[in-house]
Amino acid sequence: MLAIIGGSGLTQLANLDISHREVVRTPYGEPSGPLTLGRICERPVVFLARHGYGHTIPPHRVNYRANLWALKQAGATMVVSVASVGSIRADLGPGVLVIPDQIIDYTWGRKSTFHDTEEDQVVHIDFTEPYDAALRQSLLNAAKESGEEVHDGGVYAATQGPRLETAAEVNRLERDGADVVGMTGMPEAALARELDLPYAAINVVANFAAGRADSAHGIQFSEIEPTLRHAMGRVRRVITQLCYLPETH
Numbered sequence: 001m002l003a004i005i006g007g008s009g010l011t012q013l014a015n016l017d018i019s020h021r022e023v024v025r026t027p028y029g030e031p032s033g034p035l036t037l038g039r040i041c042e043r044p045v046v047f048l049a050r051h052g053y054g055h056t057i058p059p060h061r062v063n064y065r066a067n068l069w070a071l072k073q074a075g076a077t078m079v080v081s082v083a084s085v086g087s088i089r090a091d092l093g094p095g096v097l098v099i100p101d102q103i104i105d106y107t108w109g110r111k112s113t114f115h116d117t118e119e120d121q122v123v124h125i126d127f128t129e130p131y132d133a134a135l136r137q138s139l140l141n142a143a144k145e146s147g148e149e150v151h152d153g154g155v156y157a158a159t160q161g162p163r164l165e166t167a168a169e170v171n172r173l174e175r176d177g178a179d180v181v182g183m184t185g186m187p188e189a190a191l192a193r194e195l196d197l198p199y200a201a202i203n204v205v206a207n208f209a210a211g212r213a214d215s216a217h218g219i220q221f222s223e224i225e226p227t228l229r230h231a232m233g234r235v236r237r238v239i240t241q242l243c244y245l246p247e248t249h
């Protein structure tokens, strides 16, 4: 079953034909909210709003472990994460959809593994390619079929938040090789890998990162909401198309 984790601007999936909601308890505490189960064009889908349905949970307080665990327990076999980002690159403006292929993790103090008890064996997952290649390809195919342009590839920098970056921090991210910056991609991707859940992301550029382009002197929040609203419509179309494609997992 396909799981969708929705970020800012995507607290529900309008195209999801809902059958029921499920409150899942996990050994890691409460997920961000009840899971919403249903179908998109006959295909079973489970949806979870990462920041809660009322958008009340900031990135550093999201219980990423409970979220991934709950989705797996509900029968998810793959996870598509939708997350808004700031763009570090001049050619990726607000509204652009990016299917990233790499991650740099700058977060700290988050519970980033399921293997942290003293009785546990030490576990080092392979994370060379943080996103699942087949699921990424399915997203690219779905975008093509639905006529939605997406940018193939990019390095996602995961920052701690909840504050936005300084201009100098964005310059550093660029020197490190990052293309977009967000606050929720980690540890989510790594936890999915620990649970053997293929994971890929659709990043929605909400704004230019601090110090860049029209964010040279500050981030223009007034423009973010309409940009996200329009872009999330496109994300929904890609997801709908993804559900029409044959399952790869």
Ligand code: HPA
Pocket (backbone or CB within 6 Å): 084, 085, 086, 087, 159, 164, 165, 181, 182, 183, 206, 207, 208, 209, 210
């Ligand atoms: N920085 C970090 N996270 C974000 C941004 C940003 O500029 N925009 C949307 N999420």
